[in-house]
Amino acid sequence: MLNVSSAWEWLPGDGRFTVGTPNAACSVEELALAKSPERKDLIARLNEDLAREYQAIIAYVVYSQTLKGAEYMAIAKELEAHALEELQHALTIAKHIDYLGGAPTTVPNAVKVTDEPRAMLRADLDNENQTIRGYRERVRQCEALGEYAIAEDIREILRQEQEHQTDLAMALGEDVPDVSTSADKKSRG
DSSP states (O other): OOOOSTTOEEETTTTEEESSSGGGOEEHHHHHHHTOHHHHHHHHHHHHHHHHHHHHHHHHHHHHHHOOSGGGHHHHHHHHHHHHHHHHHHHHHHHHHHHTTOOOOOOOOOOOOOSOHHHHHHHHHHHHHHHHHHHHHHHHHHHHTTOHHHHHHHHHHHHHHHHHHHHHHHHTTOOOOOOOOHHHHHHTO
8 A cells, every 4th residue: 555654745835745756746636546545446456356367377377287188289278378468467467556556465366176178168267257347347447547557558458358258268169258247238328
């Protein structure tokens, strides 16, 4: 969390606070936003997203190496690529949590352990569906707080997560699930 302590110094005359250098100055309004409940909620939700990214990294690493059967070799290779993309997502989300004044979590969500290939792919698909729902909400939260750059980074992550969702659904021989929330459906008309 943002630590507003003696490190913050009031700059009389221009109505701003600083953290040691004038370039780090912020107004009273900006300082209030940094401590706002909405910003704290965004940090908490981003940490939930980060825990899911860690979960995805672990699952993709394990599943890509333990899937058995000729029919799963192509998707196993794809899962290896997904693991690398999920690591990049985790780094991006952690960077934004830090930027917002939070501390990135170090705890992943639990990974489903199974030897059954379809159960592995189903677990991955279910996790991707949840991740997509979460990131759609995070874009809305970021924009409501005026954090447009974070929203853009999350949009790019969301695009990749939707590709993962498609890959997994195809591997399972299914249509891509509709994970639209009621808020998503209302915004589309």
